[in-house]
Amino acid sequence: MAKEHGYLISSGKTSNDIPLFSLEGERTNKAVLNFSRKLMLALYYKHASAIFPKEGGIVTIWYSNLQVANGSIPDEVNHFLNQDPILIRNAKNLNEQFNYKYLFSECRQNAVFLVGFRQSFYILSHLKTDRSRFDKLICERVMSPYEWTEVI
Numbered sequence: 001m002a003k004e005h006g007y008l009i010s011s012g013k014t015s016n017d018i019p020l021f022s023l024e025g026e027r028t029n030k031a032v033l034n035f036s037r038k039l040m041l042a043l044y045y046k047h048a049s050a051i052f053p054k055e056g057g058i059v060t061i062w063y064s065n066l067q068v069a070n071g072s073i074p075d076e077v078n079h080f081l082n083q084d085p086i087l088i089r090n091a092k093n094l095n096e097q098f099n100y101k102y103l104f105s106e107c108r109q110n111a112v113f114l115v116g117f118r119q120s121f122y123i124l125s126h127l128k129t130d131r132s133r134f135d136k137l138i139c140e141r142v143m144s145p146y147e148w149t150e151v152i
Helices: 024-048 065-069 075-080 137-140
Strands: 057-064 098-104 110-117 121-128
Touching: 024 057, 024 098, 024 110, 024 121, 057 065, 065 121, 075 110
Parallel strands: none
Antiparallel strands: 057 121, 098 110, 110 121
16 A cells, blocks of 8 residues: 555565554445535535435545545646635634535536545545436446445
8 A cells, every 4th residue: 555655665664563454444435425424414404495305315435644645636627616604613713623615516416525624534426416417337336325235
């Protein structure tokens, strides 16, 4: 894993000496996707002032800080997400801990959120109020908004 991400291992050291760990396991992925689903429903409600419909769908991709540093999030995403709220609690700006950008379509039937957590990982999600409107190629990745027990 170290070599594929451009880390050089100096003489006398092994990959165990580099502070990296893999997040590729199915259990980790399911946990992040379930957390993401709940967070996206909350953010949708906050900005749409409406409950996300049960017919809707959510597609999520998440990125580690290493993937972000290597440019895995397309630059276009940052350019078209035009809403960048400032989060304040008890007069303290929270954007270093949690920040996000988002965009709603004019018809309010589509939303995209990019959420960062203290530069440790990022979540990119696309929400559609009608899950049948997702491209057929990604249908197996569409999460239902309220079926917490579904297999992801």
